[in-house]
Amino acid sequence: MPDVFSVPVFLIVFRETLETVIIVSVLLAFLKQTLDGPDRDVQVYKKLVKQVWLGVGLGLLICFVVAGGLIGAFYTLGSNTWEANEYYYEGAFALVASIIITIMGAALLRVGKMQEKWRVKLAKALEAPVKTSGPSSGWFKRFAEKYAMFALPFITVLREGIEAIVFVAGVTFSASATAIPLPVVVGLIVGILVGYILYKGGSSAKLQYFLVASTCLLYLVAAGLFSRAVWYLETQQWNNVVGGDAAELGDGAGSYDIDKSVWHVNCCNPESNDGSGWGIFNAILGWTNSATYGSVIAYNVYWIFVMAGFFVMRFREVKGHWPFMRAKSSSTKSPHAAEDSGNEAVHGTTGSEKVASS
Numbered sequence: 001m002p003d004v005f006s007v008p009v010f011l012i013v014f015r016e017t018l019e020t021v022i023i024v025s026v027l028l029a030f031l032k033q034t035l036d037g038p039d040r041d042v043q044v045y046k047k048l049v050k051q052v053w054l055g056v057g058l059g060l061l062i063c064f065v066v067a068g069g070l071i072g073a074f075y076t077l078g079s080n081t082w083e084a085n086e087y088y089y090e091g092a093f094a095l096v097a098s099i100i101i102t103i104m105g106a107a108l109l110r111v112g113k114m115q116e117k118w119r120v121k122l123a124k125a126l127e128a129p130v131k132t133s134g135p136s137s138g139w140f141k142r143f144a145e146k147y148a149m150f151a152l153p154f155i156t157v158l159r160e161g162i163e164a165i166v167f168v169a170g171v172t173f174s175a176s177a178t179a180i181p182l183p184v185v186v187g188l189i190v191g192i193l194v195g196y197i198l199y200k201g202g203s204s205a206k207l208q209y210f211l212v213a214s215t216c217l218l219y220l221v222a223a224g225l226f227s228r229a230v231w232y233l234e235t236q237q238w239n240n241v242v243g244g245d246a247a248e249l250g251d252g253a254g255s256y257d258i259d260k261s262v263w264h265v266n267c268c269n270p271e272s273n274d275g276s277g278w279g280i281f282n283a284i285l286g287w288t289n290s291a292t293y294g295s296v297i298a299y300n301v302y303w304i305f306v307m308a309g310f311f312v313m314r315f316r317e318v319k320g321h322w323p324f325m326r327a328k329s330s331s332t333k334s335p336h337a338a339e340d341s342g343n344e345a346v347h348g349t350t351g352s353e354k355v356a357s358s
Contacts, residue, residue, distance in 0.1 A: 004178060004179060004182060005179060005182050005183050005186075006179040006180060006183050007183070007217065007221055008097065008101055008218065008221050008222075009168050009179070009180055009183040009184060009187070010183035010184075010186055010187045010190075011104075011187070011214055011217065011218050011221075012101075012104055012164060012167045012168055012187070013164055013168065013183065013184050013187030013188060013191065014187040014190050014191045014194075014214070015104065015107070015191075015214075016160045016161070016163060016164035016167075016191075017160075017164075017187060017188050017190075017191025017192060017195070018191040018194055018195055019160055020056075020156055020157050020160045020161075020191075020195075021191055021192055021194075021195025021196070022195055024052065024056060024153050024156070024157075024195075025195055025196075027052050027149065027152065027153060028049065028052060031045060031048050031049055031052070031149070032045075048149045049149075051147060051149040051150035052149050052150070052153050053153075054150055054154075055149070055150040055151065055152065055153035055154035055155075055157065056153045056154070056157050058154055059153065059154045059155075059156070059157025059158040059161060060157055060161065062158060062161070063157065063158065063161030063162065063164075063165065066161075066162065066165060067161075067165045067168075070165060070169060087232040087233065087235045087236035087239065088232070088233065088236045090232045091228075091229045091230070091231075091232030091233040091236065092229070094225045094226070094228050094229035094232060095225075095226065095229040097222075097225050098222045098223075098225035098226040098229060098302070100167050101218050101219075101221060101222035101225065102219070102222050102306065104167060104218065105215045105218040105219050105222065106215075106309075106310075106313065109211055109212065109215055168180070168184070219306060220285055221285075222302070223285075223286060223299055223302045223303060223306075224282070224285045224286020224287070224299075225286065226286075226298055226299065226302040227286045227295045227296070227298045227299040227302070228282075228286050228288070228295070229298070230292070230294040230295050230297075230298040231288060231291075231292060231294070231295040233294075234257070234260060234292050234294050234295070238257045241257075257292070260292045260293055260294065261290065261291070261292060262291045262292060262293055262295075262296050263290075263291050264289065264290045264291075265289045265290075266289075267289065268287075268289045269289045269290075270282030270287060270288065270289070286299065
């Protein structure tokens with residue numbers, strides 16, 4: 001199972017796909033609301049919808065080309081170059097993957113807020129006056145205005161796609177090539193399906209529950225990777241002492257360093273060919289039948305770091321500043337004040353109107 005379906009790859013592709021689908025669905029909903037009413041202009045509406053889908057398609061095409069090139073180059077140039085220090089490389093790759101997944105986990109929780117954020121952005125863009133004078137009014141400006149519904153989804157898909165490629169590349173350093181295609185396809189399908197449900201009026205509260213559950217799973221995977229990274233490094237050191245691959249000795253004496261061992265059982269080995277079930281636990285939870293002091297301590301330190309990180313982010317969100325730092329002066333606009341002023345701009349209320357009314 002770990003050699004066929006990589007859970008981190010699925011969740012990363014799902015997150016980037018969902019974010020893109022939310023933005024595209026908001027665009028289509030805006031076009032439907034503004035141009036598909038009783039006094040609709042069918043030709044303009046169809047033209048703009050076509051622009052949206054052309055932008056999505058071209059962005060996806062470029063992303064697939066970039067992804068194919070990177071994957072081909074990595075597995076062609078990088079194969080059979082590190083057998084002597086295999087566990088050092090695997091430990092480094094697992095550490096990179098753990099860091100990437102940790103960052104992605106916090107970002108995944110924000111996906112549920114993307115719909116309202118882009119509604120506000122598009123409303124501001126639609127209601128803002130278009131400036132036609134000045135040096136900036138050139139051919140590029142006219143092109144951008146004429147094909148705005150093409151440019152926005154194109155740039156969004158390209159940005160999210162390249163971001164997904166970078167993150168997936170970092171995660172798959174510690175996975176086999178056969179574990180990549182299926183989760184990518186499933187992540188795309190599930191992301192599009194969830195986005196379509198949202199477009200048709202699905203509940204954002206239910207989406208948030210799903211995102212929280214997905215984030216918890218991501219952090220379980222990341223904690224296991226962080227622990228495995230330390231385990232790989234220690235195993236490579238033991239291999240250097242033994243003078244070969246200790247795994248070839250089986251599960252008994254000599255296959256592990258007893259001075260650093262916390263537990264060792266002669267079964268449930270995720271590395272063995274007949275231990276595929278334990279391989280799933282290894283891929284998702286970082287299970288090993290031969291734990292070391294370093295791997296166990298690393299697992300606990302990771303969770304302490306994650307809890308502290310969420311506490312700090314929550315503190316900043318509530319208080320408006322980082323812990324042990326002074327709050328911004330009253331003359332500086334708070335994020336909530338900036339948001340309120342943005343909403344006022346959407347509804348057409350300005351500061352001068354407030355003064356006049358008072």
